Amino acid sequence: MSMKIFIPRDxxxxxxxxxxxxxTFEQIATKRGxxxxxxxxxxRGLCWLExxxxxxTPKGRVAYGPVSAEDVASVFESMASNGPHALLLGIxxxxxxxxxxxxxxxxxxxxxxxxxxxxxxAHGGYKGLERALSLGSEAILNEVxxxxxxxxxGAGFPTGIKWKTVAQAKADRKFIVCNxxxxxxxxxxxxxxxxxDPFLVIEGMTTSGITVGATKxxxxxxxxxxxxxxxxxxxxxxxxxxxxxxxxxxxxTYSFDMEVRVGAGAYVCGEExxxxxSLEGRRGLVRAKPPLPAHHGLFGKPTVINNVLSFxxxxxxxxEGAKAYADFGMGRSRGTMPIQLAGNIRQGGLFxxxxxVTLGELVDDIGGGTFTGRPVRAVQVGGPLGAYFPxxxxxxxxDYEAFSARDGLIGHGGIVVFDDSVxxxxxxxxxxxxxxxxxxxxxxxxxxxxxxxxxxxxxIIRGERVTENLALVEDLCNxxxxxxxxxxxxxxxxxxxxxxxxxxxxxxxxxxxxxAAE
Amino acid sequence: MTAVYEPSYEPWDExxxxxxxxxxxxxxxxxxxxxxxxxxxxxxxxxxxxxxxAQALTLSRAEVHGVFxxxxxxxxxxxGRHVLKLCRAEACQAxxxxxxxxxxxxxxxxxxxxxxxxxxxxxxxxxxxxxxxxAPSAMLDGRLIGRLDEKRIDALVAEAxx
Numbered sequence: 001m002s003m004k005i006f007i008p009r010d011x012x013x014x015x016x017x018x019x020x021x022x023x024t025f026e027q028i029a030t031k032r033g034x035x036x037x038x039x040x041x042x043x044r045g046l047c048w049l050e051x052x053x054x055x056x057t058p059k060g061r062v063a064y065g066p067v068s069a070e071d072v073a074s075v076f077e078s079m080a081s082n083g084p085h086a087l088l089l090g091i092x093x094x095x096x097x098x099x100x101x102x103x104x105x106x107x108x109x110x111x112x113x114x115x116x117x118x119x120x121x122a123h124g125g126y127k128g129l130e131r132a133l134s135l136g137s138e139a140i141l142n143e144v145x146x147x148x149x150x151x152x153x154g155a156g157f158p159t160g161i162k163w164k165t166v167a168q169a170k171a172d173r174k175f176i177v178c179n180x181x182x183x184x185x186x187x188x189x190x191x192x193x194x195x196x197d198p199f200l201v202i203e204g205m206t207t208s209g210i211t212v213g214a215t216k217x218x219x220x221x222x223x224x225x226x227x228x229x230x231x232x233x234x235x236x237x238x239x240x241x242x243x244x245x246x247x248x249x250x251x252x253t254y255s256f257d258m259e260v261r262v263g264a265g266a267y268v269c270g271e272e273x274x275x276x277x278s279l280e281g282r283r284g285l286v287r288a289k290p291p292l293p294a295h296h297g298l299f300g301k302p303t304v305i306n307n308v309l310s311f312x313x314x315x316x317x318x319x320e321g322a323k324a325y326a327d328f329g330m331g332r333s334r335g336t337m338p339i340q341l342a343g344n345i346r347q348g349g350l351f352x353x354x355x356x357v358t359l360g361e362l363v364d365d366i367g368g369g370t371f372t373g374r375p376v377r378a379v380q381v382g383g384p385l386g387a388y389f390p391x392x393x394x395x396x397x398x399d400y401e402a403f404s405a406r407d408g409l410i411g412h413g414g415i416v417v418f419d420d421s422v423x424x425x426x427x428x429x430x431x432x433x434x435x436x437x438x439x440x441x442x443x444x445x446x447x448x449x450x451x452x453x454x455x456x457x458x459x460i461i462r463g464e465r466v467t468e469n470l471a472l473v474e475d476l477c478n479x480x481x482x483x484x485x486x487x488x489x490x491x492x493x494x495x496x497x498x499x500x501x502x503x504x505x506x507x508x509x510x511x512x513x514x515x516a517a518e
Numbered sequence: 519m520t521a522v523y524e525p526s527y528e529p530w531d532e533x534x535x536x537x538x539x540x541x542x543x544x545x546x547x548x549x550x551x552x553x554x555x556x557x558x559x560x561x562x563x564x565x566x567x568x569x570x571x572a573q574a575l576t577l578s579r580a581e582v583h584g585v586f587x588x589x590x591x592x593x594x595x596x597x598g599r600h601v602l603k604l605c606r607a608e609a610c611q612a613x614x615x616x617x618x619x620x621x622x623x624x625x626x627x628x629x630x631x632x633x634x635x636x637x638x639x640x641x642x643x644x645x646x647x648x649x650x651x652x653a654p655s656a657m658l659d660g661r662l663i664g665r666l667d668e669k670r671i672d673a674l675v676a677e678a679x680x
Binding site for chain 2: 011012014015016047048050182183184185186187188190191223224225226227261262263264265266267278279280281282283284299340341342343344345348349350371380384414416417418419422427430434438440
């Protein structure tokens with residue numbers, strides 16, 4: 001019997017050598033004359049242990065990590081002899097960091113072969129769609145609404161209501177668009193699921209298509225994610241071949257097909273109307289709303305546009321029922337959120353858990369603090385448009401409303417940790433600069449405001465009329481917040497104002513006089 | 519170890535360009551698809567191709583030029599022989615990316631966004647490769663590298679200069 005070894009092909013694992021390791025394993029197995037079967041999986045999301053390699057045993061899959069090319073020979077010996085090894089992590093499913101998660105969306109990620117439709121089905125894939133096909137549109141809408149699922153891209157709009165609006169719209173054509181333009185720094189859940197369980201995204205989009213009466217879908221993936229593009233394209237071909245895309249999907253009367261479109265490096269295209277413009281082949285200029293995409297979306301037709309994680313949550317909801325999903329969470333944030341721990345963090349990666357876990361638990365307990373070993377000073381939650389939180393606010397529970405009450409947002413669930421060497425003036429300046437570079441240019445507060453913001457923060461850094469310029473930045477932030485057309489200009493004030501508010505000491509000169517106080 | 523990979527592109531050729539455009543022109547919203555395909559073939563989007571795209575899609579030259587210039591990805595001239603992209607977003611900043619970027623700039627003698635005088639290396643910033651838990655990260659001609667430190671960035675720069 002051959003030994004079955006699992007090595008991730010996830011981009012984060014590949015970036016730290018997973019491809020080389022796979023080659024080395026094969027070479028060593030050949031030299032030893034032992035037959036091995038190497039399965040390239042997604043990542044389990046324990047990024048600090050990547051490349052994490054697993055071997056099938058009668059007791060379950062046993063993991064080793066982080067494995068470097070030099071370790072392969074000894075790891076192979078340990079696998080073959082069931083012997084000890086310094087990198088041995090035990091049964092993968094029993095690793096505490098993994099075991100304490102609630103993996104509804106990421107249940108298969110890192111486990112199955114993302115290129116294999118059979119493997120997907122063998123692990124419960126397409127159960128949701130099969131039930132959806134038997135339910136019909138109205139009952140599916142009821143399930144999605146009852147699950148409490150809210151848009152995982154950041155806006156948190158109830159998915160059921162969005163779908164219902166499109167279902168009720170009358171048109172000759174409707175579209176399903178998946179927003180895979182995951183541009184926020186500190187987020188990688190979309191990338192991971194596309195690379196590690198692409199059929200899940202296809203299943204979610206297909207379900208949406210049959211619900212609202214759309215027969216065509218697009219997944220818009222950013223060009224910075226070539227591995228995800230490749231994985232999605234391969235899965236689409238396999239799904240088509242297996243009868244899960246195209247005419248009469250799964251033997252039903254429904255038709256649905258989809259294709260991948262690749263972005264071209266514009267951050268603003270993650271904004272839904274800008275993304276639609278880009279898909280239509282134009283500059284990614286944000287559209288004024290209304291009309292909503294649900295009424296007037298892609299090519300002017302009613303369109304469901306959701307984030308990857310929203311679509312990826314759907315198969316579980318349909319397979320297990322709305323209640324099984326809604327039983328997790330707190331307040332109006334139901335279900336689970338795939339949280340991404342990133343930046344200067346000891347145990348970074350993907351941690352899917354029910355809403356309600358506190359920021360402090362995530363950073364200190366689960367994340368284990370910084371990898372530099374220095375104290376955590378600030379964490380930015382929700383990408384470049386998210387607020388910086390100080391330790392004093394670490395009791396904030398992960399929940400849409402709780403973050404909003406503290407002038408922050410959970411966004412796409414990314415948490416970037418900074419140690420005490422961070423200069424918050426620099427971070428505030430960067431937020432404005434990023435907005436200036438990425439602004440689509442349509443509205444003045446964002447286009448001009450961000451440039452003036454950079455200049456004014458630079459004056460503060462140089463120590464010019466600090467008090468007056470701080471007031472000016474605050475005023476400018478208000479204009480941007482309330483006057484911008486979309487979240488780029490509208491939310492850039494979050495990192496800037498939070499830096500000013502919680503880390504004031506970085507902006508004002510050493511308090512030699514009382515004037516430094518607020 | 520991984521062999522040094524050198525991207526190779528065709529020289530601009532109008533007939534070949536027209537072929538590429540025709541291949542994709544029937545898709546809905548084809549502009550970006552075509553610009554990507556042209557850049558993949560030639561390494562950049564030659565100016566001569568812009569009116570050809572416009573004609574194929576019944577758009578104005580200005581519209582196609584507008585799309586071409588809006589997106590960071592599209593090049594108006596070929597890049598250096600190797601393209602080294604350093605992630606400059608927050609997660610990589612938090613993990614020490616600023617110092618590594620400065621180090622790469624110093625070693626190559628160019629600032630981010632520029633190509634070395636010998637046309638060997640184009641050094642570019644990239645805003646997030648999605649490798650934020652194995653930061654800082656980079657991409658050399660399509661190959662991803664995570665957990666960068668001084669030693670690794672030096673090796674990458676040396677590899678790019680070869």
